[in-house]
Amino acid sequence: MIKIGDFARLSQVSVVTLRYYDEMDLLEPVKVDHFTGYRYYSADQLPRLNRILALKDLGFSLEQIKLMLADGLSLEQLRGMLEMQRSQVEQRLSDEQERLVRIEARLRQIELEDQMPNYDVVIKTAPAMLVAARRVRIPTNDQVPEYLGPAYSEVYDYIRKQGAKDNGQCLTLWHSPADVYANEDSEAMVVIDRPLPGTDRIKVYELPPTQVAAVIHQGNFEEFTQGHAALLEWIDANGYKIVGPYREIYIKYEKDNLSDSTTEIQFPVEKA
Amino acid sequence: MIKIGDFARLSQVSVVTLRYYDEMDLLEPVKVDHFTGYRYYSADQLPRLNRILALKDLGFSLEQIKLMLADGLSLEQLRGMLEMQRSQVEQRLSDEQERLVRIEARLRQIELEDQMPNYDVVIKTAPAMLVAARRVRIPTNDQVPEYLGPAYSEVYDYIRKQGAKDNGQCLTLWHSPADVYANEDSEAMVVIDRPLPGTDRIKVYELPPTQVAAVIHQGNFEEFTQGHAALLEWIDANGYKIVGPYREIYIKYEKDNLSDSTTEIQFPVEKA
DNA sequence: CTTGACTCTCAGGTGACCTGAGGGTGTATA
DNA sequence: TATACACCCTCAGGTCACCTGAGAGTCAAG
Numbered sequence: 170m171i172k173i174g175d176f177a178r179l180s181q182v183s184v185v186t187l188r189y190y191d192e193m194d195l196l197e198p199v200k201v202d203h204f205t206g207y208r209y210y211s212a213d214q215l216p217r218l219n220r221i222l223a224l225k226d227l228g229f230s231l232e233q234i235k236l237m238l239a240d241g242l243s244l245e246q247l248r249g250m251l252e253m254q255r256s257q258v259e260q261r262l263s264d265e266q267e268r269l270v271r272i273e274a275r276l277r278q279i280e281l282e283d284q285m286p287n288y289d290v291v292i293k294t295a296p297a298m299l300v301a302a303r304r305v306r307i308p309t310n311d312q313v314p315e316y317l318g319p320a321y322s323e324v325y326d327y328i329r330k331q332g333a334k335d336n337g338q339c340l341t342l343w344h345s346p347a348d349v350y351a352n353e354d355s356e357a358m359v360v361i362d363r364p365l366p367g368t369d370r371i372k373v374y375e376l377p378p379t380q381v382a383a384v385i386h387q388g389n390f391e392e393f394t395q396g397h398a399a400l401l402e403w404i405d406a407n408g409y410k411i412v413g414p415y416r417e418i419y420i421k422y423e424k425d426n427l428s429d430s431t432t433e434i435q436f437p438v439e440k441a
Numbered sequence: 442m443i444k445i446g447d448f449a450r451l452s453q454v455s456v457v458t459l460r461y462y463d464e465m466d467l468l469e470p471v472k473v474d475h476f477t478g479y480r481y482y483s484a485d486q487l488p489r490l491n492r493i494l495a496l497k498d499l500g501f502s503l504e505q506i507k508l509m510l511a512d513g514l515s516l517e518q519l520r521g522m523l524e525m526q527r528s529q530v531e532q533r534l535s536d537e538q539e540r541l542v543r544i545e546a547r548l549r550q551i552e553l554e555d556q557m558p559n560y561d562v563v564i565k566t567a568p569a570m571l572v573a574a575r576r577v578r579i580p581t582n583d584q585v586p587e588y589l590g591p592a593y594s595e596v597y598d599y600i601r602k603q604g605a606k607d608n609g610q611c612l613t614l615w616h617s618p619a620d621v622y623a624n625e626d627s628e629a630m631v632v633i634d635r636p637l638p639g640t641d642r643i644k645v646y647e648l649p650p651t652q653v654a655a656v657i658h659q660g661n662f663e664e665f666t667q668g669h670a671a672l673l674e675w676i677d678a679n680g681y682k683i684v685g686p687y688r689e690i691y692i693k694y695e696k697d698n699l700s701d702s703t704t705e706i707q708f709p710v711e712k713a
Numbered sequence: 714c715t716t717g718a719c720t721c722t723c724a725g726g727t728g729a730c731c732t733g734a735g736g737g738t739g740t741a742t743a
Numbered sequence: 744t745a746t747a748c749a750c751c752c753t754c755a756g757g758t759c760a761c762c763t764g765a766g767a768g769t770c771a772a773g
Contacts, residue, residue, distance in 0.1 A: 172750080172751080173750090173751075174749090174750065174751080179692060179705075181565045181566070183730085183731085184750095184751090185730070185731060185732090186729080186730065186731095188752095188753095189729070189730060189731095193729095205737075205738060205739095205751075205752070206737090206751075206752050206753075207738080207750095207751060207752075208751085208752090212692045212693035212703035213659065213693075213703065215657045215692065215703060215705075216561065216657045216659065219561040219563050219655075219656070219657055220557075220561040222561070222563045223561035223562065223563055224561075225729095226540070226543065226563070226564075227540060227543055227544050227547065228540050228544075230728075230729090231728080231729070232728090244551065244555065244556065247551065247557065248548065248551055251544055251547060251548050251551070252548070254544055255541065255544045255545065255548070258537055258540050258541045258544060259541065261537050262534065262537045262538060262541065265530055265533050265534045265537060266534060268498070268499060268500050268530050269527065269530045269531065269534065271498065271499055272499050272500075272523055272526055272527045272530060273527065275499065275523060276520065276523050276524070276527070279516065279519065279520055279523070283516065284516065285519065289488070289491040289492040289494070289495035289496075290491075290495065291491050291494045291495055291498070292498075293453045294453070383491075384491070385487045385488045385491055387485065387488065420451060420484045420487065421484035421485075431484035431485065431487060433451075433487075444719080444720080444770095445719090445720075446718090446719065446720080455761085455762085456719095456720090457761070457762060457763090458760080458761065458762090460721090460722095461760070461761060461762095465760095477720075477721075477768075477769060477770095478720075478721050478722075478768090479719095479720060479721075479769075479770095480720085480721090497760095502759075502760090503759085503760070504759095
């Protein structure tokens with residue numbers, strides 16, 4: 170008959186934790202005094218407690234440990250749980266490894282530029298969307314407005330003519346690589362909420378959900394190259410690779426005040 | 442002016458999370474309608490949100506991120522935080538790696554023995570303790586009781602004669618390696634609560650706090666070898682090394698019923 | 714004017730504990 | 744025998760980064 174404090178000293182587990190394990194039905198004292206509520210343990214309970222600690226050390230939750238300590242658990246089930254745990258730990262391991270890579274990339278960037286980077290890259294999954302699109306080839310970089318403008322007008326007109334509605338989102342897909350600025354192959358798209366028939370000039374299809382690396386660019390379209398550079402560098406430094414045409418999503422756009430625009434640049438990526 | 446739901450869709454952050462960031466003063470809407478409580482965001486806030494997400498991805502807490510986003514933080518401080526984070530991530534990384542090793546050791550053991558291992562090894566720090574000790578050499582393994590018994594009597598007598606008190610804990614230090622069972626060099630110790638003078642035969646000193654790998658052995662002393670074997674195997678499989686004489690701590694001990702004893706076996710270890 | 718999508722606040726939950734308040738218990742010493 | 748002191752109890756509330764759900768108010772379209 171060992172009082173909780175002595176049992177705590179023996180096992181190096183805090184009194185609070187022992188009470189918590191009691192409450193969880195994970196390790197119940199051999200006796201609880203009915204009048205005082207005092208908990209009394211036995212030396213025979215140390216192996217069970219040690220098993221709990223060992224399993225906790227392997228990363229199992231108390232709930233899982235309770236299962237594993239219950240008798241009637243087959244060896245197969247036990248092995249299954251261990252294997253699941255192994256794969257989870259492997260996952261966490263690689264997560265931490267990637268995190269470390271990202272931290273080191275940021276440190277290097279600080280060394281080089283003497284400031285926090287201007288762009289923060291985030292990985293996300295762009296949702297599936299139904300779009301109406303007009304694809305055009307643009308001879309030189311400064312002709313972009315002159316080609317994209319009419320392309321968008323054409324798409325919007327078509328949508329209106331079909332009696333459908335856009336939901337306000339529009340984006341451009343650039344089929345040429347990010348570092349090519351001549352004869353670019355681009356696609357002006359407007360998101361719509363229900364299917365329409367397509368034509369030769371206007372295609373209607375669904376963009377599937379896509380994992381992308383993204384940055385927010387604020388200001389003129391001419392400075393997009395900076396965002397592209399930041400993204401390309403990040404993608405390279407963090408072990409991703411580009412797997413499709415990149416997207417420009419126009420979040421804030423006023424013709425009269427182009428330098429106050431906000432645009433998201435998204436590169437579809439996968440882990441290399 | 443973007444409503445919270447649209448801002449959530451743009452940023453792929455849940456509405457709940459945005460409200461939480463507002464409450465944390467991490468990202469406050471540009472405007473909150475005083476009557477309805479509706480939050481309104483601006484596209485200009487996306488870069489800040491992206492920075493929050495990027496830093497969260499590096500493993501920082503929201504509290505740390507708040508600091509890092511506050512202006513007036515020098516580049517030096519920033520670099521310091523990143524370096525701290527790097528070392529913490531490295532720590533977690535090696536923790537997970539060790540965890541993986543332990544899981545795989547357990548899986549192997551299950552394959553071999555077709556059951557959960559009998560002993561669960563835990564790493565802990567044995568606290569510092571003040572002891573009175575009598576060191577004796579024991580010719581053969583079956584003479585252990587015949588030598589240790591008188592040694593303990595001598596220590597207890599000495600403590601009593603000095604008018605001091607033992608606190609009930611006693612242990613044996615084995616200076617010979619665990620796999621040697623002849624001519625063993627052992628030390629019978631009793632924990633005391635205040636300093637005593639020593640003699641030729643009885644030494645009084647403080648055992649420093651020591652990191653140990655430990656198992657609980659239940660039953661006869663003759664079966665200790667199994668516990669030793671389990672410990673040695675674990676220590677080897679998990680990349681530790683033994684750095685001192687091992688200890689036997691008598692937790693439950695009745696002369697009349699030796700097979701109902703409980704003993705802790707502790708090997709002082711360090712990471713190899 | 715209704716419908717339906719959206720928004721608000723507030724309370725409570727998650728896991729594995731820890732802290733502290735307020736009060737009872739057990740034993741050794743003056 | 745009184746008292747000091749270490750120990751034990753329960754219960755409430757906190758941690759972190761959110762999520763769930765209830766109940767009620769708001770907005771835009773039809």
